[in-house]
Amino acid sequence: MNISYMYSLIAVIILFLLAYVGVKFPGGEVFFGIIIPYLALIIFILGFINRVIDWARSPVPFRIPTTCGQQKSLPWIKSANIDNPSTTGGVVVRMILEVVFFRSLFRNTKCELKESDKISYEWEKWLWLFSLTFHWAFFTVLFRHLRLFTEPVPACVQLVAKLDGFLQIGLPGLMLSGVALLAAVTFLFLRRILIPQVKYISLGSDYFPLFLIFGIAFTGILMRYFTKVDIVGVKEFTMSLVTLNPHVIKGIGGVFYVHLFFVSVLLVYFPFSKLMHLGGIFMSPTRNMVNNSRAKRHVNPWNYPVKIHTYDAYEDEFREKMIEIGLPVEKMIAPETPEEPEEKE
Amino acid sequence: MSDVPKPDELLSNIDYRPSRTGWMDTPVDIQKGIYSYAANPKSVEYVGLPYPRQWNPIEEDWQLPENWKEIISKGFRERLDRFRSVKVFMDICVRCGACADKCHFFIGSGDPKNMPVLRAELLRSVYRNDFTTAGKIIGSIGKNFKKIIGARELDLQVLKEWWYYLFQCSECRRCSVFCPYGIDTAEITIMGRELLNLIGLNIDWIATPVANCYRTGNHLGIQPHAYKDMMDFFADDIEEITGVKVEPSFNRKGAEILFVTPSGDIFADPGTYTCVGYMMLFHYLQEKYGFDITWSTYASEGGNFGFFTSHEMMKRLNAKMYAEAKRLGVKWIIGGECGHMWRVIHQYMDTMNGPADFLEEPVSPITGTKFENAKSTKMVHIAEFTADLIKHNKLELDTSRNDHLKVTYHDSCNTSRGMGLLEEPRYVIKNVCNNFYEMPANTIREQTFCCGSGSGLNAGENMELRMQGGLPRANAVKYVHEKHGVNMLSCVCAIDRAALSASMEYWVPGVEVTGVHEMVGNALILPGEQKRMTDLRSEPLPGMEEDDAE
Ligand code: HEM
Ligand code: SF4
Ligand code: SF4
Numbered sequence: 001m002n003i004s005y006m007y008s009l010i011a012v013i014i015l016f017l018l019a020y021v022g023v024k025f026p027g028g029e030v031f032f033g034i035i036i037p038y039l040a041l042i043i044f045i046l047g048f049i050n051r052v053i054d055w056a057r058s059p060v061p062f063r064i065p066t067t068c069g070q071q072k073s074l075p076w077i078k079s080a081n082i083d084n085p086s087t088t089g090g091v092v093v094r095m096i097l098e099v100v101f102f103r104s105l106f107r108n109t110k111c112e113l114k115e116s117d118k119i120s121y122e123w124e125k126w127l128w129l130f131s132l133t134f135h136w137a138f139f140t141v142l143f144r145h146l147r148l149f150t151e152p153v154p155a156c157v158q159l160v161a162k163l164d165g166f167l168q169i170g171l172p173g174l175m176l177s178g179v180a181l182l183a184a185v186t187f188l189f190l191r192r193i194l195i196p197q198v199k200y201i202s203l204g205s206d207y208f209p210l211f212l213i214f215g216i217a218f219t220g221i222l223m224r225y226f227t228k229v230d231i232v233g234v235k236e237f238t239m240s241l242v243t244l245n246p247h248v249i250k251g252i253g254g255v256f257y258v259h260l261f262f263v264s265v266l267l268v269y270f271p272f273s274k275l276m277h278l279g280g281i282f283m284s285p286t287r288n289m290v291n292n293s294r295a296k297r298h299v300n301p302w303n304y305p306v307k308i309h310t311y312d313a314y315e316d317e318f319r320e321k322m323i324e325i326g327l328p329v330e331k332m333i334a335p336e337t338p339e340e341p342e343e344k345e
Numbered sequence: 346m347s348d349v350p351k352p353d354e355l356l357s358n359i360d361y362r363p364s365r366t367g368w369m370d371t372p373v374d375i376q377k378g379i380y381s382y383a384a385n386p387k388s389v390e391y392v393g394l395p396y397p398r399q400w401n402p403i404e405e406d407w408q409l410p411e412n413w414k415e416i417i418s419k420g421f422r423e424r425l426d427r428f429r430s431v432k433v434f435m436d437i438c439v440r441c442g443a444c445a446d447k448c449h450f451f452i453g454s455g456d457p458k459n460m461p462v463l464r465a466e467l468l469r470s471v472y473r474n475d476f477t478t479a480g481k482i483i484g485s486i487g488k489n490f491k492k493i494i495g496a497r498e499l500d501l502q503v504l505k506e507w508w509y510y511l512f513q514c515s516e517c518r519r520c521s522v523f524c525p526y527g528i529d530t531a532e533i534t535i536m537g538r539e540l541l542n543l544i545g546l547n548i549d550w551i552a553t554p555v556a557n558c559y560r561t562g563n564h565l566g567i568q569p570h571a572y573k574d575m576m577d578f579f580a581d582d583i584e585e586i587t588g589v590k591v592e593p594s595f596n597r598k599g600a601e602i603l604f605v606t607p608s609g610d611i612f613a614d615p616g617t618y619t620c621v622g623y624m625m626l627f628h629y630l631q632e633k634y635g636f637d638i639t640w641s642t643y644a645s646e647g648g649n650f651g652f653f654t655s656h657e658m659m660k661r662l663n664a665k666m667y668a669e670a671k672r673l674g675v676k677w678i679i680g681g682e683c684g685h686m687w688r689v690i691h692q693y694m695d696t697m698n699g700p701a702d703f704l705e706e707p708v709s710p711i712t713g714t715k716f717e718n719a720k721s722t723k724m725v726h727i728a729e730f731t732a733d734l735i736k737h738n739k740l741e742l743d744t745s746r747n748d749h750l751k752v753t754y755h756d757s758c759n760t761s762r763g764m765g766l767l768e769e770p771r772y773v774i775k776n777v778c779n780n781f782y783e784m785p786a787n788t789i790r791e792q793t794f795c796c797g798s799g800s801g802l803n804a805g806e807n808m809e810l811r812m813q814g815g816l817p818r819a820n821a822v823k824y825v826h827e828k829h830g831v832n833m834l835s836c837v838c839a840i841d842r843a844a845l846s847a848s849m850e851y852w853v854p855g856v857e858v859t860g861v862h863e864m865v866g867n868a869l870i871l872p873g874e875q876k877r878m879t880d881l882r883s884e885p886l887p888g889m890e891e892d893d894a895e
Contacts, residue, residue: 007493051436058429061656064692064763066521066529068791071765073718073729076736077772083791084765086718098525104443105525109787111446117356119452119820121787127443131525198442200363201462204493206440272479277526280437285430286518286527291765294722298696302427306657307393308664309559311643311672317560318569325570327642328596 005193008207012215012262019261020254029248032257037241040264047271052279061300063293066286084291091290098287102132127191134184138213140164140177141220148238172224181217185210209275212266219259227255348378349808352852355453355816361446363457369470369497373506375403378809381512381802384552389545391556392658396545402508407501413544414499418475420543424536425476431536434528435472438462444520444530449794450513453813458510461520461530467507468537470497508546511537513810515799516653516685517758522791534800539655547654551801554650558662563608563646569595572642575611579621583628586883588875591628593640596673600639601710603670606681606727607648609839610860616842618881619682619860625869626731626862629740632872634711638679644669647686648839652693653801660697663689666724667698677707678724682860684757684838685799687726691764695722712737726760728769728837728861735776742868746877747778749887750833750864753825754783755818755845756793757838767791770837770861777868782829788821796836798844811844812851819852826853834858 023032069080085091097103110124144161147153165173189210192202223229233249234256240246269275282288315322315329322329350358364371380402389397400408410416425432445460446452457463473480473496480496491497514534521529541547554564561568567575576593584590594600604627610620630636644665651658670678680690695701704723707716714733716725734740754774760766767790775781788794797815825831834845834856842858849856867880878889 004493055429055433055436058426058432060429061427062693062696064430064529064532066518066527066762066791067765068522068762069765070767071718073716073766073769074714074733074736077732077768080765098527102525104523104527105441107523107792108443109447109523111452113356113359113361117353117820118824119817121785127441131441195442196362197445197457197460198440200368200457201440201442201445201460201466203440203495205495272477274437274439277437277439280433281526283429283433284437284527285433286521286529286532292718293692293695294690294719294724295717297699297721300696303697306661306664308661308668311665311668314560314562314643321568321570322642325573327569327573328598 004202004204005189005207005211007204008211011208012211015212015261015265016215016258019258023254023257029257032261033237033248034241034246036264037260038246040267044267044270047268048276048279051271051276052283055280055283059301060285060289061302063289063291063298064285065289065291067291071291086290086292086295088290091288095282095288099281102128102135104287105131126187130184130187130191133180134188137177137181137184141175141181141217144175144177148235149242151239170225172228175224178217178221178224182214182221185214185217189214205273209266209269209273212262212269216259216262216266219255219262223253223255223259227253229253229256349812349851352812355809355812359453359455361451361455367492368457368463368466369492369495372502373509375505375509376809377403377806379513379807380509380810381548381550381804381807384545384547384549388549388552388556389547392559392661394542394545394547394552394654394658398545400545402505407505407546409501409504409544413504416543417499417504417540420540421472421475424539425472428532428536430529430532433526434465434533435469435476437526438465438469438528439525440466441525443523443525444528447520447523448514448530449517449519449797449817450515450810450814453797453816454810456513458506459513461514461524464510464514465528465530465533466495467503467510468533470495471499471503474498507537508541511541512548512802513814515758515795515797515802515814517795517799518762519758519792519794522762535652535656538653542655542658548801548804550804551650551653554801555654555658555662558646558648558650561645562641562643562665563611564648564650565608565612567608567612567645569642569645572611572645576620576624576640579617579624582881582883583621583625586877586879586881587625587871589628589871589873591624593624593627594638595640595642597639598673600673601637601676602639603644603666603673603675603678604638604640604681605644605647605666605678607683607686607839608646609648609683609843610681611645613839613843615846615858615863615882616839616860618863618866619842621881622860622862622864622866623681623727625866625871626740629869629871630711630734634739636710639673639675641669641673647681647683647690649686649689650801652685652689656693656697659689659693663694664698666690666694667701667704670701670723671703676705677719678704679727679730680724681727682837682839682862684759684840686759686839687757687766688759688763690722690724694724709733711739726766726769728766728773731862731865732769732772735773740865741870742777743870744777744779744868746867746880746886747864748780749880749884750778750859751780751782751829751831752778752833752835752859752864753781753822753831754789755796755822755834755836755838755841756789756791757836757841758793758795758799760837761791761793766837770835773861773865774835777864780829782825782831784821784825788817794818794821796838796841796844797848799840803840803844808847812848815844815848815852818845819848822849822856823853826856832856835861835864837861 069083072079072086386397516531557566651662
């Protein structure tokens, strides 16, 4: 298991070669530029929807929020409306904080055994910081890409690009998000191989998306700052995809197709992998439920009757002893009914 | 505890660095002191669960039914279809490791398979292999590829590994607090244990209490006359200490309120003193305000070891509370101090055995407070009830009678992470005693640590495991013990009272364990009581030592 990242690295290198070389063959540009991206997008959309529907098909039989603060009980006790939500509004805020700021991860601590017998828990902010950076950078990059798929480019996309490039270094201007993404992915990878516990639990399928996203960011940066891809040609091409009138534009270059191919692979990989946490977090019953199960009955759609040991059966077994010690009973005279527990639906 | 390594040995054995061999290549090694004994077939049979038989975890042959794989596979499918939690939690873990060092069993043992994420992966690996598209496609290429995506086939070794590690999880949910998606390994353990129960693989410390509870109404198997005897004995104790005769009533029809508490309070020290505390409180309220409450010998268990067996068994045992409330014609129910009992009442009872439309919305007959938060389930936690009494100045208290105690408070896992009962008990404690000190912030409230013996793991044969799991809690107690001289660890849980007593004796000698209502009982001034010389444990009160000698 320890070298499982090698497999993932090799897989990404193979994917790289596939696109880089493949595109040079006749029809390669159409294949890697048009057919694969369309297919990937379809698989992504259908796969994603399918996964979410599949989750939704299973009911939530019990109300099981993980409560992380004071419940709402007596009016004079201040309750934690967000960490232990008693209203839908509270849940919405809780979810927003989870999704946008990774609030639970923010609590992360690192446990250490010190002086051989003292356990300490220190705030561990790095995972939170870098994964938040990673996701926000990823999102920003994605959002900025809308400029390639819209005409005219919406003002908000232009604004984000402007903010992202506010450092105004170099030409074309340096975009913070790209660099942040690369740095964060690198951190997430390094912690996977350097922290023994995390290394131990990591699978090939954990390294693969990291390498892939690294590859995407890397090829993107390469095109922007180094190979200086023909951006006008790229836009013409992407717009042709958007308008469902696809045609390849000559001379965009191999790196572009690698970039596009990596993105396509990510799209296909997405619905079948842990990346589905994007959808899953919204459906996590420990986070998205109101803690009001004593105030409002939650219904379990498959609740079924069970066999119980009734009071009558209980009294039948112990009646004599109960009478003897002065406990009230339902029937004073012991009948000859057997001790068998009765069935009750 | 003779076989258990000494505390410093246990500590020096902890190594948080996992071995170099991958976890899938490390076969399970079932260790004495860690595992619990197999379920007694008689108990399994009594409640009609499948495949009762004599089997021994450390023997090669577990006497499994022929088609056990099929049973598990079918059971797994069924649970995926019934519980969205399981399905989502199977799919979305990113193995970030945030939960890894949050589990008390990992912290106390260093065994990597006690990291919540890996505990879950034990099942997830089989899930990937059997139930996911990716697993099936990649699995068909070859075994090595399976390993890369973390899939594997279910075989006997894997099953044994499940059993061993699912009974090293106390379903405490601490991992769930820290997981960015709220993945609750307890939920996975609950499901895994259900699967194991389908092929008769329970542990005895769960199976036998379940059978007892089914038959006699409580886990300890106390029959009605013995239950009453015991309470009479407590009444004598109270009379000796206070000079006041209390007369609790049992199975009384027409009472306003039914009281249900864990049977540990009746039969296991130091829980018994908590029980004495309840009895004094109820007597006080009866004398002063005409309070009308009854105990029940049929519903004589608040706890629910069915919860550690399966959802169905939980429902079967829990059903007694409402059934008894209905039979006696009470208006509502008060529940005593217990942890998992309250998770069941709070998050499951109404759904499973409700609606309790034959009961009324709970209103305190003394203060008039409406317990809005319990208006559907109609069951109020005694700490909520007592906090309300104190807030309204309804109790006469002499807090100096707890002055010999320096108290800290242990939040029970279930009441904190499956309910949110944090301030009520603290409010009560602070009003009945003068010396209260909190443990460090990362070890209390929603971040509280398990006592180490929850979810049916408080057996005798697995004492090493329990002491490992108890380490983080004990370590935090040790901190306040050394810093503030804390000598009393209070809690609102019957398992805690038993488990923490053992863990304190092992890790922090000099600290005793108490329920909150024992301290209420100490402080409460009963109408017409004599001058008290001792606390409820018959130990001299501060300043009374000399009087004692006279
Ligand atoms: C609602 C949206 C999302 C939330 C709340 C979220 C949250 C998280 C969190 C908390 C982590 C764990 C921290 C870490 O390991 O870095 C994580 C990991 C990860 N997320 Fe997301 N995520 C979201 C969407 C996405 C999307 C759209 C992608 C797209 C590629 C993605 C890719 C990843 C990857 C690759 C990891 C693993 C990082 C690693 O291996 O260390 N996430 N996510
Ligand atoms: S914290 Fe959650 S996502 Fe991270 S490894 Fe643990 S269970 Fe998986
Ligand atoms: S529920 Fe508690 S005992 Fe179980 S894995 Fe999580 S932290 Fe550990």
